[in-house]
Amino acid sequence: MQSFKNMQDAATRRLLYPVFRRYVEMPLQSFTGPLPPLTDEEQQLTHLLRGHVDVLSNKIGVRHMNVPGSLDLSAGFMATQFAQLGYTPVFLPFTFKGVIMQNVMAEIIGSLYPNLVLIYFAHYDTTINTRGADDNASALAILIELARILRHARPAMTIRFVAVANEEHTGESWEHMGSCHVVRRCKERGEKLFGIALEMLGYFSDIPGSQTFPWPFHLFYPNVGNFVAFIGNRSSQDWTKKVVAAFREEVKFPSEGGSIPNRFADINRSDQYWLWRYGYDGVMMTNTSNFRTPHLHKMSDTPETLNYEYMARLAAGMGRVSLRLAA
Numbered sequence: 001m002q003s004f005k006n007m008q009d010a011a012t013r014r015l016l017y018p019v020f021r022r023y024v025e026m027p028l029q030s031f032t033g034p035l036p037p038l039t040d041e042e043q044q045l046t047h048l049l050r051g052h053v054d055v056l057s058n059k060i061g062v063r064h065m066n067v068p069g070s071l072d073l074s075a076g077f078m079a080t081q082f083a084q085l086g087y088t089p090v091f092l093p094f095t096f097k098g099v100i101m102q103n104v105m106a107e108i109i110g111s112l113y114p115n116l117v118l119i120y121f122a123h124y125d126t127t128i129n130t131r132g133a134d135d136n137a138s139a140l141a142i143l144i145e146l147a148r149i150l151r152h153a154r155p156a157m158t159i160r161f162v163a164v165a166n167e168e169h170t171g172e173s174w175e176h177m178g179s180c181h182v183v184r185r186c187k188e189r190g191e192k193l194f195g196i197a198l199e200m201l202g203y204f205s206d207i208p209g210s211q212t213f214p215w216p217f218h219l220f221y222p223n224v225g226n227f228v229a230f231i232g233n234r235s236s237q238d239w240t241k242k243v244v245a246a247f248r249e250e251v252k253f254p255s256e257g258g259s260i261p262n263r264f265a266d267i268n269r270s271d272q273y274w275l276w277r278y279g280y281d282g283v284m285m286t287n288t289s290n291f292r293t294p295h296l297h298k299m300s301d302t303p304e305t306l307n308y309e310y311m312a313r314l315a316a317g318m319g320r321v322s323l324r325l326a327a
Contacts (some may be wrong), residue, residue, distance in 0.1 A: 013219040023234075024220045026169040026257040027241050030227065036252055038309060045145055045312035051304045052081070052141035053202070055134040058126070063126045063127045064168075065099050071165055074124040078163040081144045082106035085151050094165075094181045096172075101165035103178045106147055110158040110326070115191050118326045119160040119269040119270040120146060121179055122198040123167030134293055135305045136167070138202030149319035156327035157194075167271055179271035184280050194239060194325070195282035197272035201228065201314055202306035203293040212291045214266060217258070225292040227254035228314060232272075232283040233262050239281035246324045251317030253310070257283075266291075285318075 038046070055077060056063070063070045079089040087106035094101055110116060122139035126132030140163060145163045164178035174180065179197075186193055204226050205211070212218060213224035230247065232240030237259035244257035260267045262276070269289070275282030287293065295301040 016216055016219065018322065020216065021218060023260050024217070024258050027245040030248065031252045032254065035313070038312065039316070042309070042312040042316050045315050046218060046308040048148075048319065049138075049141040049311050049315065050152040050303065050308050050310050052144055053133055053137045056137035056140060057131040057301075057303050061131050062128060063124055063132060064128045065101075065125075065166075065170070066128055071099075071125060073103055075104050075163070075165070078104045078124060078140065078144070082147060082161070085144075085148050087147065088150070092182060093152055094178065094183065096166055096176045101178060103165060103182050104163045105160060105182075107158055107160040108150060108153060108155060109283065110156055111154050112156040113276050114158050115189075117158040117160050117186065117191050117193050118155075118157055118322060119162060119193050119195045120185075120198060121162050121164055121182070121195065123164050123178065123271060125165050127168050127170050127297045130295075130297050130299055130301045133301050133306055134200050134202040134287070135289070135301060136198075137303075138200060138306055138311060139198035142311060142318070143198055143200055146318055146322065149316065150322055153323060153326075155323065157326040158324060159322060159326050164271055174273065177271065178272065179274045180277075183274040183280065187278050193275060193280040193282075195272055195275040195280060196243065197270045197275075197282065197284045199270040199284050199286040200289050200293070200296075201285065201287055202308075202311055203287050203295070204307045204310045205292065210292060213288075214264070214291075217260075222254075225287070226310075227256050229286050229288050230255065230257040230283045231267050231286065232257075232259045232281075233267060233276050234259055235276065235279075236281045236283060240283050243283050243285075243321070243325065246321045247317065250320040251313065251316060253313050257296060270310070
């Protein structure tokens, strides 16, 4: 029965590929084979990343407006981390349902093109029923370590790191997301953004069948959840390919990419959405969320479920990718 299904899938793939190739074809080839041994830097990163996730998921826990003080503690933690790395953190407040929330920003001003900005987002809030280790402490931890890796860089473009509130947006209008306020501010300042939203980067699996996709994308991507994905929309196709190419040149880790039409609603589910709405290039860097992890928005989304060695490879690799993109 499985063999017959595989034959059906192969036939469907051949039929649909001429249409979908413009969405799924990316430059260069994904890394395959055994991963190289961790470098000394990556070994250190595993401990640093684990520590950040532990603070956010265990010591702070649920990070939601209905848990008093949790959002302020999260914003304060991010600001403290940036400050300890030598940055001057900037709080960018906004109000939602009478609650003042803080986006927290740190940046390296570009030496040649300060108004061209490579901007990284990671949201620090969770739904009310999860401690959010993968969603999204994993991405916040990588954001902090990216800031550490790049803190002495002198890029031509500005590199900006922003921890944003209210990505989960409690079922309300998307205009209440923290990233909307950040991108609108950049637009008003006349800045040109090239963005990467870090979204759920801790859960990986090497087991066949651990990765799913909605139809028909399961025909074009692997069924093993051991890769990182870069998802853009059609208007960000060139930027998506540029990011994927830089990653594949710099990082020995499996990767997939796509520039998918916005009508496939799942691609809109993170902070890159507001880059697209304001006419900027953006991609979501992700482990694909519920298409892989069984712990999304559950109390089982705990630090013990994450792969810190894989996270360390991503953090170190994205440091090199950032220098290439902002050169």
